[in-house]
Amino acid sequence: MAAPVENTTRAALIWAGLAAVVIAGFFVTVAILNATVYSAPGFVRGYLDALDRGDTTSALAFAGVTPGPDDVLLTVSEEGRIDDVRIASDLPTARGGRVVAATFTADGIQRRASFAVTRDGVFGGLFSSWSFQTPPTASIEITPSHDPRFTANGVDIRAKGADLAARYTVLAPAVFELAHDTTYLTARAVTSVAASPGSVSKATVDVEPKASFVSKVRTDVTRYLRTTCLPQRVLLPSGCPFGQQVDDRLTGEPTWTMTTYPAVALRPTATSGVWLVADAGGRAHLRVGAQSLYDGHTYTIDQAVPFDVEYLVTIGSDNRLTITPR
Structure with missing residues (x-):
């Protein structure tokens, strides 16, 4: 009777060892994910990737921003206008948050922006959840000269008046090509970049007769x-x-x-x-x-x-x- 007991014990030990390996692997995987995808840098990277692929719905969800009736540029795609995104640093703050700095190329120039984020809980009981301490928004002040109509990244926009400077809230980094092309009027395209949250960029759409x-x-x-x-x-x-x-x-x-x-x-x-x-x-x-x-x-x-x-x-x-x- 000793052999069957020994076999049963050996099998139990093997299964227990396998279970331990699986459990250990699971917790290692959770730790890796929390250090990468579900980390503060991972959260910022996810936001920037959403902007770059033109997924404004996801980018707004990351940012925690709901556009109002006048926020016409918040939903305009920036697809393909942000290149070479890299996380440059991830530093703690005195209040337990993190400041994540990212570098990227916009309009052919390398730029840098910092984002203040905070851990706001966990989901699934395992993974860290993050949010921006302040919405990552900036402003672009646009003056459409001689005509209130212009395009932003190909989307038709109508300002409240011609020759009036108006500020538009945008998700940062914001990269917009502004132009005008109607039946009788045109404007040379200009690119306006509001690289970091809180910044203000100014641009004039100089409309002239075709x-x-x-x-x-x-x-x-x-x-x-x-x-x-x-x-x-x-x-x-x-x-x-x-x-x-x-x-x-x-x-x-x-x-x-x-x-x-x-x-x-x-x-x-x-x-x-x-x-x-x-x-x-x-x-x-x-x-x-x-x-x-x-x-x-x-x-x-x-x-x-x-x-x-x-x-x-x-x-x-x-x-x-x-x-x-x-």
Whole structure:
């Protein structure tokens, strides 16, 4: 009977040893995870990775931030705009928290940001849970010149007004390419980086007319002068920028031709969506027969008539242009 008892004891010892190895491995795994994935650096790295892959939902959850109605940039993706993320340091604070510093590349420049985090409990009874002591947010102050519309990382944004600086809350590090591209207007893209929590970055979206906009206005002005003004057989064509007073009696109908059409250029006004064609000079030509009231002799008026035009060009909500004399 001794052999069966010895076999049973040996088997029990083997299973007990295996169980001990499994338990020890489990606790070692938990310790490793708490030192890496569920550590303060791991928490910060997870937040930065969410930003970089464009997962704004996860990034906001990490940050503990709920966007309000005006927080339009908080939900705009920063996918692929943060490179070479590395944890540089992890230091304790006097109040038991941690300050984790990370380095990364944004807009081609290596930058550094620090994040204050605190351990706020455990989950599953085993793994550390962390949160930011203060939300990792920054601000970008954006001034959209001449038009309230702009894009941020390709997303359409409309400010409350043109030429007004407005601050937008963003998740830091924030990397936004700001631009404007509508039917008639454009702006060279600028990149604004708010690298660390609490920082403020400033940017101006300098909106200007597209060449096609200037060309269309020039075409419309030229067409109006050619089809509405030149055909009028009067000295002062109605609604037109040119005309000529004659003191003598006319012996025929005035004939107008255009020597030089105005060179149109557009300037912004104080009103969003309204552009100004100012001091554009042209030269018309008047030909008409006349008779002197002084001595009765007849002659031909054949002279150049310089003129300037000034128009307001309004871009409608349907992108139709309205051109009115000023």
